[in-house]
Amino acid sequence: MCQDDNKRQFITRITSHRQLTRDIWELRCDLPSGMLSASPGQFVMIEVSPSLQPFLRRPFSIAYRQPAPSGKGEEFAVIYRVVGEGTRRLKSLSPGDEVNIIGPLGRGFTWPRRDDRRPVLIGGGLGVPPLLFLAQRMVASGVVPQFFAGFTRADQAVGLDMLSELGVVPVVATDDGSLGRRGLVTELLPDPPPGDLCVYSCGPLPMLQAVASWCRTGRIPCEVSLENRMACGVGACLGCAWPAAVPESHDRDSRRYVLICKDGPVFAAEEVFAFDR
Numbered sequence: 475m476c477q478d479d480n481k482r483q484f485i486t487r488i489t490s491h492r493q494l495t496r497d498i499w500e501l502r503c504d505l506p507s508g509m510l511s512a513s514p515g516q517f518v519m520i521e522v523s524p525s526l527q528p529f530l531r532r533p534f535s536i537a538y539r540q541p542a543p544s545g546k547g548e549e550f551a552v553i554y555r556v557v558g559e560g561t562r563r564l565k566s567l568s569p570g571d572e573v574n575i576i577g578p579l580g581r582g583f584t585w586p587r588r589d590d591r592r593p594v595l596i597g598g599g600l601g602v603p604p605l606l607f608l609a610q611r612m613v614a615s616g617v618v619p620q621f622f623a624g625f626t627r628a629d630q631a632v633g634l635d636m637l638s639e640l641g642v643v644p645v646v647a648t649d650d651g652s653l654g655r656r657g658l659v660t661e662l663l664p665d666p667p668p669g670d671l672c673v674y675s676c677g678p679l680p681m682l683q684a685v686a687s688w689c690r691t692g693r694i695p696c697e698v699s700l701e702n703r704m705a706c707g708v709g710a711c712l713g714c715a716w717p718a719a720v721p722e723s724h725d726r727d728s729r730r731y732v733l734i735c736k737d738g739p740v741f742a743a744e745e746v747f748a749f750d751r
Contacts, residue, residue, distance in 0.1 A: 482506075482508045482509075482576070482577075483574065483575070483576045484506040484508060484509065484574070484575050484576075484577075485572050485573070485574055485575075486503045486504045486505075486506055486572065486573060486575060487503060487504045487570065487571070487572055487573075488501065488502070488503050488567055488568065488569050488570065488571045488572070488573060489502045489503060489504060489542065489543070489549050489569060490502040490549075490569055491565075491567060491568060491569055494553065494632050495629055495630055495631075495632065496629065497555050497556045497557075498553065498554070498555050498556075498600070498630070498632055499553070499554055499555075499556065499564075499565055500537070500551055500552075500553050500632075501534075501551065501552050501553075501554070501564070501567075502549050502550070502551045503549060503550060503551075503573060503575070504542065504547060504548075504549055505539060505542075505547060505548040505549055505550045506575075507547075509550070509577060509578055510548075511578060512536055512539065512550065512577065512578035513578070513582040513583070513607075513611075514536075514582050514583045514585065514604070514605075514607040514608035514610075514611050515535070515580070515581070515582030515583040515604060515607075515608065515699055515739065515740040516535075516536055516577065516578040516579060516580050516581075516582045517533050517534060517535045517536060517577065517578070517579050517580055517707070517739065518533070518534055518536065518550075518552065518575045518576065518577030518578060518579065519531035519532070519533055519534075519575065519576040519577065519579065519706075519707040520532055520533075520534055520552070520564065520573055520574075520575050521573065521574040521575070522560045522561070522563040522564045523560075523563045524574075527559075528559050528560045528563065530560075530705050531576065531707065532560045532561065532564065533579075533701075533704055533707055533735070534552035534554055535552065535603060535604035535607075535676075535699070535739075536550050536551070536552065536577075536578065536604070536607055537550075537551045537552055537553045537603035537604065537606050537607060537633075538550070538551050538603075538606045538607045538610050538636060539551075539607065539610070552603075553600065553603040553632055553633070554600070555600055576707060576708075579707050579708065579735060580707075580734075580735055580736065580738060580739050580740070581736075581737065581738055581739070581740050581741075582740055583608050583674050583697055583699075583740050584697060584740075585608060585611055585612065585615075586615055586617075587672060589672075590670075591670055591671055591672040591695065592619075592620065592668075592670055592671050592672070593612060593617060593619040593620070593671070593672050593673075593674065594619065594620045594621075594622070594671050594672070594673045594674070595608060595609060595619050595620070595621045595622070595673075595674050595675070596621075596622045596659060596660075596663075596673060596674070596675040596676075596677070596681075596685050597621075597622070597623050597624070597633075597659075597675065597676050597677050598623075598624040598625075598659055598676075598677025598678050598681040599624070599625060599626065599630065599677055599678060600632070600677075601675070601676035601677025601678065601681070601699070602623050602625075602632060602633040602676070602677075603632060603633055604676045604699055605621070605633075605674065605675075605676055606633050606636050606637070608674055609621060609637065609640055609642055610636075610640060613640045613641065613642065618640075618641060618642060619642060620645075621637060621642050621643075621644040621645070622644065622645050622646075622647075622659050622662055622663065623637075623644045623645070623646050623647075623654075623659065624646070624647045624648070624658060624659025624660075624677070624681070625646070625647075625648050625649075625653065626648065626649050626650070627648050627649060627650045627652045627653070628648055628652035628653035629652075631646070631648070631653055634646070645662050646659075647659045647661065647662055658681070658684075659677075659681065660681060660684040660685060660688065663685075663688055666691065666692060667688055667689065667691060667692030667694055668692065669692050669693065669694065671692070671694050672694065672695045672696075673685065673689050673694055673695070673696040673697070674696075674697050674698075674699075675696065675697070675698050675699070676698070676699035679700075682698045682700070682743075682747075683747055685698070685743075686698060686743035686744075686747045687747075689743060690743070690744075695742070696742070696743040697740050697741065697742055697743065698740070698741060698743050698746065698747075699738070699739050699740045700716060700734050700738055700739050700740075700741065700746065701734065701739060702714040702716060702734045704734065704735045706735070707735045708735060708736065709733045709735055709736030709737075712733065714733055714734040714735050715731040715732070715733055715734075716731060716732050716733070716734050716738075716746060717730075717731055717746075718730045718731060718732050718745060718746060719744055719745055719746055719747055719748035732745065732746065
């Protein structure tokens with residue numbers, strides 16, 4: 475159990491479980507009343523099996539929230555790739571099954587902002603789903619963000635249907651050119667970067683570093699969502715420690731660490747990426 479009243483353990487029911495691509499699935503569950511505070515960028519820890527194998531829960535970002543089809547309450551979704559024993563166990567679950575979750579956990583994205591900067595969302599691969607929830611919140615507040623999405627190839631693209639429902643038209647890139655433009659999503663960013671933006675990004679580490687560097691050249695506020703292996707999700711095991719940003723001129727031996735599960739997973743880019751001044 476978590477000590478914070480907003481972070482609790484719940485038993486919830488699966489409402490939908492569908493395959494999106496060859497190895498990517500979307501799981502929807504009833505949203506417990508104790509999770510109504512869940513905000514974009516936060517995550518849940520799901521017990522994928524009631525047995526001791528696998529023993530550890532698995533972390534999943536909340537992809538979106540929506541009214542339940544029954545008209546009573548809400549449901550939330552996670553989008554995941556089947557990569558190991560834990561997600562294989564999760565894939566075997568069916569609508570009507572119950573799952574044990576802990577959440578919402580972590581620090582989410584900063585929205586709304588206190589300025590009038592134009593929001594830009596940049597996602598890569600399974601870094602796109604966590605940004606859907608943020609786009610959903612922005613549109614609900616009357617702001618339509620610009621969205622850049624990058625994928626390996628067309629058959630790995632996820633989340634585009636929801637963006638369409640929100641009225642968000644993404645600029646898409648794929649490595650092989652099978653959908654949108656050919657190349658990296660970061661190659662689509664304007665150069666020089668407009669100075670009136672604020673950027674939110676989630677995806678592979680090299681992409682996040684490139685986005686952070688691009689933002690730095692334009693002095694643009696940038697928040698990034700990091701991921702790392704974690705066992706507890708509440709800052710107890712220290713398994714998701716990440717080196718905090720230290721300028722190149724500083725002694726690396728004095729570096730401090732942040733915990734992705736507790737201090738993040740969302741950080742201001744300058745908190746976790748250091749660049750030469």
